[in-house]
Amino acid sequence: MLQLSMWKRALIILLCLAAVIYAVPNIFYDRVERHNDAVALIEAGQDSPELQAERALWPDWAPSYLINLGLDLRGGAHLLAEVQVSDVYVDRIDALWPEVRDLLRPERATVGGVRRMPSEDPGVLRVAVSNEDGLQQALEIVQTLSRPMQTLTGIGQQDLAISIEDGQIVITLSQAERLATDDRTMAQSLEIIRRRVDEVGTREPTILRQGTDRILIQVPGIGSAEELKDLIGTTARLTFHPVVRTTSDANTTPAPRQLVLPSMDQEGVYYVLDQTPVVSGEQLVDAQPDFDQNGRPAVSFRFNPSGAREFGLYTADNIGNPFAIVLDNEVISAPVIQAHISGGSGIITGRFTLEETTNLAILLRAGALPAGMNFLEERTIGPELGQDSVDAGKIAALVAMAAVLVYMGLSYGLFGVIANTALMLNIAMIFAILSMIGGTLTLPGIAGIVLTIGMAVDANVLIFERIREELRTARGPARAIELGYEKAMSAILDANITTFITASILFALGSGPVRGFAITLGLGIITSVFSALFVTRLLIVFWFERRRPKTLKL
Structure with a gap:
């Protein structure tokens, strides 16, 4: 029945x-959306009578979930960005110099002194040895840095092209490695952009790769293309550099392979740093807003195993020396290493507000963009x-x-x-x-x-x-x-x-x-x-x- x-x-x-x-x-989309925005701001500590009035537009006890409207329904921002993949070649080659120097250091009796020579192409590393008779032996030693490719398109090829030109050892990325690096860079850029957009609460963006080195970014509900550029273009690049000295002269000319960066906290103070970082933000696995021992807002961080090992070795060998924590080309702080720092974790202190530490932790977790971007096209859809x-x-x-x-x-x-x-x-x-x-x-x-x-x-x-x-x-x-x-x-x-x-x-x-x-x-x-x-x-x-x-x- x-x-x-x-x-x-x-x-x-x-x-x-x-x-x-x-x-x-x-059905009451505008009222509920204004209520949700007000609640978010009040919870962030920005309470005011106007926000309370906005909050009262919809009952707190009632469901307030809304459908997100896409770019074609709500308006938003559209960007077409070109990724500067050649920047990654330069960083990769630059990071090889300490390895080359350390490999040849035990062989000084044979190869003599080792120097990095200037190169017109920043993606090429040129190394000279003072003893020309030991040049061939130096080449054989440096060639041990080259590794077989692990990608399907690079099977049977090496990642580095190492040869002798004009009495110098020349190191560059092989063509197969450049193609693989391009793919990795684009994939990493896509993921980091997506994380940054998602972390600030914007949902369902359109982030697509176009061609070999371009990314299409469409984010509904954002105010303007300029606002989206500010969000995407913030690098949050964290690096740790050896400190050479400090100066008050902003026009100080650094020696080769050095750079001059301003202090974030101390106006008029500049640091002369070794250009090659000891550890970089790419090796961070976590960052969280925290408080220092004096109860002031700070950001705690943790490295992956390789970063923790490098950080630990450096601090063990440089007790008593200062090192600089650099964020987006500004020195946050330059503490003196008091003891061996093992475990791969630490804390970034500075004159931060609680909101600034939260935003900084978000950007550090999302990671630094692996390369710069040029915005070729930008539109704001009203x-x-x-x-x-x-x-x-x-x-x-x-x-x-x-x-x-x-x-x-x-x-x-x-x-x-x-x-x-x-x-x-x-x-x-x-x-x-x-x-x-x-x-x-x-x-x-x-x-x-x-x-x-x-x-x-x-x-x-x-x-x-x-x-x-x-x-x-x-x-x-x-x-x-x-x-x-x-x-x-x-x-x-x-x-x-x-x-x-x-x-x-x-x-x-x-x-x-x-x-x-x-x-x-x-x-x-x-x-x-x-x-x-x-x-x-x-x-x-x-x-x-x-x-x-x-x-x-x-």
């Missing part, structure tokens, strides 16, 4: 109520253009829904009204799920919802037509309804599973707008099946138990 257990009824009702409750905030898209999407969705509601009502009478009620709940479920997962709605996403509206009643049509067929076999209304749902289920599942597979493929292989369409289509399929098989059945059960009809008019 046509029955549903009490726990199933309760579960279906609770799910429908939850869908409506979590979808409602999107919210008024997005509003036009929203309005057009609303009209399309309302027209589609009105057409479906009228058709179902005229075709199936009371059962059509039940199907229409389930359709409304279906749309609420889609919006509720998107809100709870922080999904982004784009113009193609609206197209997916409009398509879902048309597809949602397909299952009901199959069920109602099957009930009609069962009624023609002179079965009772209750049995006809039960068989209609049972026999239509296989066709409903087959049709929706294949469509869901298609949506999954679109999501896996697509990007940007295609993914937005795939998400709403996939969610719509799941909610449509649920509303057709369970919500409409529950409504029919309620109606049937109350009226006990002898016949059905479909």
